[in-house]
Amino acid sequence: MTTRAPERATPPWIRPHVTALHPYVPGEQPQEEGWVKLNTNENPYLLPQVVQAVAEAAGDALQCYPDPVCTALRAGLSARYGVPPEAILCGNGSDELLTLAVRVVAGEGDRIAYPDPSYSLYETLARIQNAFPVPVPLGPSWELPVADLAAAGGRLTLVANPNAPTGTPYQLQEIETLAGSVEGLLLVDEAYVDFGGQTALPLLARHENVLVLRTMSKAFGLAGMRLGYAFGAPATITALRKVQDSYPVDRLTQVAGMVALERFDEVMANAQEIARRRDRYAGILRQRFGWKVWPSATNFLLAEPASRAASEVFAALKARRILVRHFAKARVERCLRISVGTEAEMGALVEALEGVLA
């Protein structure tokens, strides 16, 4: 454009609370080659059969809209998880389903409770909706504050199990107690459950107010395709679907999800391999560098360097083209969150740390 309209800093049509928002900042996604990327909890083990199926499906009617309600994919999820299709909703990543849950349950000023520290998107989503975010501190070793969460009075309560960025798993009994004591909807975000957590799916039969979220971005290795799903009471699922866009999941993503489900045992075997590697490298970080490493049931480790500030170690690793995650946030600012990658990537990390910490 050769000319430009005079621009005000804050156009009056933007709602004031949106202008005031600090956006959620996802981990860096360098698009060029050559990085060891241990910062966004991706999974190196995408099954080649999934890639093959997606490539073949590219020739199949991409000019036509996808199935708006993911009928075949939901049938596959139903068979795998023992939940009826009308209790399942698929979305453009579990992030979309989190957004939908907030919009369906919380109006302006309504309370949304969640443990702190946890997935920082929860607070962002509450603020986007102009709802009232209520962070509830985790215990000293990241224990779930069940009574405090219930007392927080959330119309919506969000709990990641296992938790991120701490990696902490919570017991089904704790989640059930919480389900029975919160006033509103309890959303259990099980993004990392396949690496060692306990699922809340059995609670669906006993607690109508439980919504379980899953993603194919972690154990299934499909972060690049964007596929999440929710399991919950049909009345809740119906409400979420009413608010969702018409065609949330594209044709190829539906295919990828179905093929990944068909190979569920291989997916789980890969997840277990990552879990074993996680535990081995937790030991290495502790023993070789004297770091404090928290117990993890996920595909990442929360680790506190012994002698140097986490932010310095983060920068020194980045200079060597190794990305981990550092959160400038109370209680975790002294830690790094390190995704568990391939054996070669973890070896490169340890080798780099030997240089950085020498």
Place this chain on the structure above:
Amino acid sequence: MTTRAPERATPPWIRPHVTALHPYVPGEQPQEEGWVKLNTNENPYLLPQVVQAVAEAAGDALQCYPDPVCTALRAGLSARYGVPPEAILCGNGSDELLTLAVRVVAGEGDRIAYPDPSYSLYETLARIQNAFPVPVPLGPSWELPVADLAAAGGRLTLVANPNAPTGTPYQLQEIETLAGSVEGLLLVDEAYVDFGGQTALPLLARHENVLVLRTMSKAFGLAGMRLGYAFGAPATITALRKVQDSYPVDRLTQVAGMVALERFDEVMANAQEIARRRDRYAGILRQRFGWKVWPSATNFLLAEPASRAASEVFAALKARRILVRHFAKARVERCLRISVGTEAEMGALVEALEGVLA
């Protein structure tokens, strides 16, 4: 599940206005073969080079998150449309961008104005947000009611140009007058512009309150991939991005969009072929069957059967596995909306109509 929690019809955590919603109903998407599908304005001419590029990209790191801000794709859009990258936002179909615009601009009870009849999703989105929908009647031949729309006092005004389901194109001058007279944001939904409409992109240089939406679902033939984009003032784009999910457009969709843009001339040549076919079949419907067919600048025709009710013709065609669209809605209930497909599909339609109307 062997047992089921007792289920109330309306769980108390669902916001009352969501419970009251009637969901938007998209056109039928039969997933089996053998249908002549002229009901959702898809485009039969997807370029084979796009399919090829998507198939090849399936092998490229689907386990990694996509670029959250579509850097390369926005660069391609910037070069093609002469709009700077910071004035462009990509989304999971233009439906997602419509949703974001509503959420960013309109709070509960705020007025959202739009012509009627138009894309029925506009009313649905207003109701989802618990905003106040203000439909403004089009003129007797679907003329844009510029003064009435301005007087409607929308914090957000939504105009499809060309309009759907009428197919009507509006002049740039009309859109500019509207931009200068509405109080808030004017969203111009140009989903069909490549089939013969006038774009509002030149207004971006003069009117900060204009947001132009495009989609790759129509002229670009990528409905199955879900890609839309918005052009607007950087302050508006920034606000939309703050409210958007982190990774809205998956890796393969970003590739598809970039390759389709590189072949823009071929895409436009296909769109022009569809436009010529549209005009030819408009003539056939008028002359052979005596139907009233409205002038169209889109890839569909709004046609009023002469002797039989539109709903009956719809049903008779469906029985022959030909899908067109019928809206049970005032002023268009006597009409069918017919997408322009291949020559063979349009021939099959005419042949079927000869049987149905005999």
